[in-house]
Amino acid sequence: MTFDPGSFRDPFGHVFSRDGKIFRSVFGPGVEDYEAAKDAGVYSKLIKAGLLLTHQEVGKDERAPEGTVYCLTHPRLPMVSYPWEWSFSMLKDAALIHLDVMEMLLSDNFWLRDASAFNVQYDGNRLCLIDTLSIGRRVPESPWVAYGQFCSHFLAPLAAAAYCDIRTFSLWRNHMDGYPLDLATKILPLMRLLQPGIFMHLTLHARFQRMADRREDIGEIKKVKKPKVNDPGLRGLINSLRKTIKGVKWKRFSEIWEEYGKIRTYRAEDLALKSEYVDNVVGQLRPQMVWDLGANTGEYSLIAASHGSFVVSIDQDPACTELLNQKLAKDNKNRGILPLTMDLANPSPGLGWDSTERLSLKERGPADLVLALALIHHLVLTSSVPLPLIANWFSKITGHLLLEYIPPTDPMVKKLIKNRGGEHLPYNWELFQKSFEKYFDFLDQTTLKNGRILLHGKNRNGAKRDTG
DSSP states (O other): OEEOTTSTTOTTOOEEEETTEEEEEEEHHHHHHHHHHHHTTHHHHHHHTTOBOOOEEEOOOTTSOTTEEEEEEEOOOSOOOOGGGSOHHHHHHHHHHHHHHHHHHHTTTEEESOOOGGGEEEOSSSEEEOOGGGEEEOOTTOOOTTHHHHIIIIIHHHHHHHHTOGGGGGGGGTOTTOOOHHHHHHHSOHHHHTSHHHIIIIIIHHHHHHHHHHHHHTTOOOOOOOOOOOHHHHHHHHHHHHHHHHHOOOOOOOHHHHTHHHHSOOOHHHHHHHHHHHHHHHHHHOOSEEEEETOTTTHHHHHHHTTTOEEEEEESOHHHHHHHHHHHHHOTTOOSEEEEEOOTTSOOOOBSGGGTSBOOTGGGOOEEEEEEOSOHHHHHHTSOOOHHHHHHHHHHHEEEEEEEEOOTTSHHHHHHHTTSTTOSOOOOHHHHHHHHHTTEEEEEEEEOTTSOEEEEEEETTOOOOOOO
């Protein structure tokens, strides 16, 4: 039995895995709300609407965590991801899911007692709420208990990304409990702080928080009377948040990647051969999990997904993941692709308590197949990562590897080393072969007309994904 390190803070229950299956314990403090929601048909209603991850109640045994009253089983998620890796529209969709759930729950006198971005994941078909126990009975005439958390987990990061810089998503790594609202208001332009929804839910909200913190700092013990909120008032809050979230839009797309098809050096013949090679390798292997690293706008991710593989499509440029996410949203046939934003020279590390609460990229692998197309030369010549270290890293994250070697004579490589005067790490075919053949047996390779080489390698150590 393995405990999920991301659920230990929840007093109502913990998630654990056993025999390849995912379970959730319901502890004593969460029993009444769980039973009430089950009896009211709340869970079944949300599951039917596609808003909540499915679960089944199963009998507990002696291996269940101490204090378990009920035991639930959930389908295994294909890949856990985190807000700092998401595209702008993915975080926005996660926010709207919370509001959709809240709207449905209020009709049955329930609500979400927390509104964490970590409670939403991609289940292989759609984003949905995964924390069954975040649903509780509403406290009559009480303000929404998770209002502040919602603003710090969704509205603040979305506004900062849209109106300041999309790279502010990296703040999540230091603020996993949500963006401090006072920080968000400091980095937002004044004109944005005065927008009606932003003004109410961020500007004024941050001010009230500072006043409350100041009273606490000086030891003021005067009891502050909590406002009473009736049903229309709470629904009005949800509608206001929905309107505000929908109104926050990021428009700063990368023109480079939007025009990528025009600037790359491939001829139509080479492009067709490359696509065919990827299609053949994926078709032969039939991998369950594919990581497309340096995926750009997901051209080869789509090929892999067409064979039924679940594909994690990773690129450093947030415009790429945003464009791919929007493309997937418009085409309901292309499911099974999770676009993530990540610098592969600085991939997501383990974070939180004991650096295990949020898993590193490597800990979420290995994949069955990794695509590394037009990537290695960037890691060596732009990020200054030596070829032997790159090969070693790949050996830890995949069972099979589909590589593309771009020779030093290639126009893109020449562009990277221009004006460097030879001051860059060694990069040549001999070192490339020596580095990767230490860990991979290459089953075949093909050379394109432009001199680029495609190779399919199998990990000698047979790296396999942990399903236990």
